[in-house]
Amino acid sequence: MDRRRLECFVALAEELHFGRAARRSGISQPGLSQQLRQLEEQMQVQLLHRSKRQVSMTRAGEVFLGEARKILRSMATAVELTRQTDDGLIGTLRVGTTPSALFITMPEILLRFHAVLPQVHVDVQQMTTDEQVVALRSGDIHVGLLHPPIDDGALRCDVLAELPFKVVLSEANPLAKKPSLTLADLAGETFILFPRGVGPHVHDHLIALCHNAGFSPRKIIEISPAQSIVAMAACNLGIGFVAAQVQHYDRAFATYRTLDSVTPRLRVAAAYPSQDAAPMAQQFVAIGAAALATYRPQEDKKPAESASTN
Template structure:
């Protein structure tokens, strides 16, 4: 329905005077009369009763005035929402994330984004980096917090942060009493690592650093998620690696130590499709990389 005709009708209905209504609508009186005639013709009903000296609403006009006001308010609201959507202030954002990011980066990032865009619906989908690469191409997620470097070079990916891994070990392990622990001190220990297909960067970094230090892990026990690594370390199965103190799960029989000297690390990045980037995604990526 034509907004101009509705606006003209409401103006006449409220002013009950064609000249004042025309001034209010910033159009000529003849243009106003033409718009009202077109509106009545389109509806097939008479909305106004006109004489040379008087204008009044018909019964149909009284009913239509109420509905016309609702339509105009709805149109105004729709326009505001469209502008907010274009500005990334409403809509939805589906975030893929690795398990470490759930503890390290995501809570503060989502909190900051919700302050900036409180009307955007946010959903979080834990998955590996490889799974996120597939999900982005399928359109299942909008952005992914991944471990870099990623295999899929067709995706846009920006670095967020680099973080060292700490050692988690049983409090009964003699190394738990060593205040200045180095990687070479772990020679002869079993290593508890994320499976390589889940965390290739960590896995390769640990093995490479061990070789540089002149040893190989005695055995490698693969476990996921990080809670499982901590649990196995508590059982004195071996020594594990967890990212930063934000991932230090408090439980008995466990000690955490920061390595001195060469230490494994991992880098988190945020990935998305390079084409068709929405304002919502742009805003989230900007928050994640500043």
């Protein structure tokens, strides 16, 4: 049903005067009469009694007036909802995230995101970095929180947070007597790392740093998540690497030490299509950058190398 005809009918039904209704509708009186006539022909019912001196409602017109108002309100709501969806103000945002990014950054981002866009539902799916790249290409997710680098020209990757790694070790380990450690101090130690399949970049980067320091880890234990790394270190089964501050779990017998000189870092980035990204995804990234703008541990201000986990 034509919206313009409904608006003209409602104006005439409320004004009961062709001149006032025409001015309100922004058309001429003949144009208003034509709109009403076409509406009545379409419905095959008389809606108004009109003469040169008087306009009055028929019983059918009185009933239709209430329905016409409802239809116009529904149309206005549909238009507004469509515009808000196009602007990224409502709808569902599908976000992929690695386990580390979920723990490190998601609470800060989502609390602010929901405060700014309360009508957007966020569907969070846990994925590795590689899985997110595939899901972004296929459109299964709108944005991903992952660990760079990624090699895909169709995706943009904005770093949101960067945290230095610390060493977690048992209080019984002789190295615990030192206030800080170097990579060379770790020669001969068993390393407790995330499985390489989960975090190939951080795994390979840490091993490469050890080689640069003149040694290879005596043994590598692969385990996840970070709580398990801390627990294994507390058992004095080796030394582990965890992101500074946020992954410092309070566990008896476990202690943490900074690395001097070369300090690998864990980076969390937001990835999304470089072309035609969903407005909600763009707002998520912008809000995430603002939420994490001050999320920079102050304990390590020295130049550092970057690492990443999937």
